[in-house]
Amino acid sequence: MSISQVYGRWPDIVMLLFIFLFAKAAIRYTLYWRIMKQEGCQASCKKAFVRDPFIGLDFAYERLFQGSPARNLKGSLEMYRRLGSTYTVNRLTTQTIYTCDVGNIKHLLATRFDDYKLPAVRVSVMGDLLGPGIFTLNGHSWSNARSLLRPALKKERLHGLSNILERHIQSMLGQISSQGGSLDLQPLFFSLTMDVATEFLMGYSTNMLNNPDGSAQQFVDDYMVCSTEAARKMTLGPLQFLRFNSAAKQSKARVFKYIDDYIEKCLKSTESGNSTVEQSNLLQELSGAIKDRKMLRDQVLHMLLASRDTTASLLSNLFFMLARMPDVYAKLRSEIVAAVGDSVPDFSQLRELQYLRWCINESLRLHPVIPSNAREAAKDTVLPVGGGPDGNSPLFVRRGTIVLYHVYSMHRDPAVYGNDVEEFRPERWNGLRPGWAFLPFSGGPRVCIGQQMALMESYYIVVRLVQAFERLESTDYEPWRELFALATTCENGVHVKLHEG
Incomplete structure (x- = not known):
């Protein structure tokens, strides 16, 4: 066929292309209409205002020229209070759904689990930091990765955790003593949980508490640079490719090298019989x-994130509040001393400490370590509520739509927790059974695999510290503000003065 013939048929080709695209759009619309009719969906009437409803130039300008904002938990809470528990951000070709509704979140994480997947943005950013693993994979790949990790965190394995905890708690108490009782607890919590996690999971501790200026501290500093960079890139959404941070790239290279070298050291230590853990560990x-x-390193990084960051953040947030509430601390100490005295507790005793459990729950409610998350619709599906004038009708969710859910705001529902939702009040947990309205460790098939380890570790550390110090006094009167990282903790640290009995 000659060039002139091709040009002569060009109008026909354009017409065929137009017909094809029109037919494709008609079929898609018919499928949308059928699902919406079957499910009783209505369009969302709760919509956030956007300056550019077409291609999102306002979003691009804010992210690229005004800097990546912090998570702004309180700002998000105010949006939900103003617009309702589920609202949308609409542009010409995209819709993003925001929700803190309990039913919608349960639907995402459990009821219609297979209808949703991890968003491509999160997979890209977290995959770049951690490699493929439980926090970056979907479908069968995720199931396989989780099945590899699950045996190392069975309840029967946690019995060996207490000896490890006690050894490193004593190192932490030594650090507190050397600093004179007035200090920032937050870096000590992060060092402590790093030492415990590496010994329990890998058989060989980093011993950061005893060697705070060593290579392990460099690793943690580099990891925090990478974590902050990952959090900032996620706020850019589809524009993440425009951000380049050479310092973060260098930090990531050092993180990978440290983990690779550490894995070799741990395996050699285990083979020579120098491991301090009697039973086989996760790394083995x-x-x-x-x-x-490389795959082994990726799995180790995922588990360190799950077991170190979340526990250290929980402890920091809790002691931040306890230092400001001497009556709560006194009541907690009274319960612990009455039940355990000054002896080393076992896990069965920890489970019986009711007020301790209430304090932990209240900290996780007020300052959830993972306060927000997201899912992407893997197919055309629905949410139970969010449509119609009152927002109580089902809402159609087109394939590829991002649904952001906000645990921080859900944990502040007055209908569940009372009108004093901004107060730290452990007594609210007396008889309270919030169900899906309390999700500190997520829910459904992707519920946190290290939940039991994190709770037992937190209970034990709190008990041993409260036993050691009669009073806890805050030396920083700034309000709690979120640290911009993957796991939420105190931006200014936890500055306290500890008083022995």
Whole structure:
């Protein structure tokens, strides 16, 4: 066919293309209409105002020229209070759904679990930081990764955790003593949980508390740079490719090298019989199933994030509040001393400490470590509520739509927790059964795999610190503000003065 013939048929080709696109759009609309009719969906009437409803130039300007904002938890809460528990941000080609509704969140995480997946933005950013693993995979790949990690965190394995905790708690108490009782607890919590996690999961501790200026501290500093960079890139959404941070790239290279070297050291220590953990650990089991060292490193990084960051953040947030509430601290100490005295507690005793459990729950409610998250619709589906004038009708969710859910705001529902939702009041948990309205460790099939370890570790550390110090006094009167990182904790640290009995 000659060029002139091709040009002569060009109008026909354009017409065929137009017909094809029109037919495709008609079929898609018919499928949308059918689902909406079957489910009783209505369009959302709760919409956030956007300056550019077409291509999102306002979003691009804010992110690229005004800097990536902090998570702004209180700002998000105010939006929900103004617009309702589910609202949308609409542009010409995209819709983003925001929700703090309990039913919608349960629907995302459990009821219609297979209808949703991790958003591509999160997979890209977290995958760049951690590699493929439980926090970045979907479908069968995620199931396989989780099945590899689950045996190392069975309840029967947690019995060996107490000896490890006690050894490192004593190191932390030594650090507190050397600093004179007035200090920032937050870095000590992060060092403590790092030492415990590496010994329990890998058989060989980083011993950061005893060697605070060593290579382990460099690793943590580099990891925090990478974590902050990952959080900032996620706020950019589809524009993340425009951000480049050479310092973060160098930090990531050092993080990977540290973990690679550490894995070699741990495996050699285990083979020579120098491991301090009597039973097999996660690293041993993974190394038997995974021969590729890069994949092994990726799984280790995922578990360190799950077991270190969340527990340290929980402890920091809790002691931040306890230092400002001497009556709560006194009541907690009274319960612990009456039940345990000054002896080393076992896990069965920890489970019986009711007020301790209330304090932990209240901290996780007020300052959830993972305060917000998101899912992407893997297919055309629905949410139970969010449509119609009153927002109580089902809402159609087109494939590819991002649904952001806000646990921080859900944990402040006065209908569940009372009108004093901004107050730290452990007594509210007396008889309270919030169900899906309380999600500190997520829910459904992706519920936190290290939940039991995090709770037992937190209970134990709180008990041993409260036993050691009769009073806890805050030396920083700034309000709690979120640190911009993957796990939410105190921006200014936890500055306290500890008084022995």
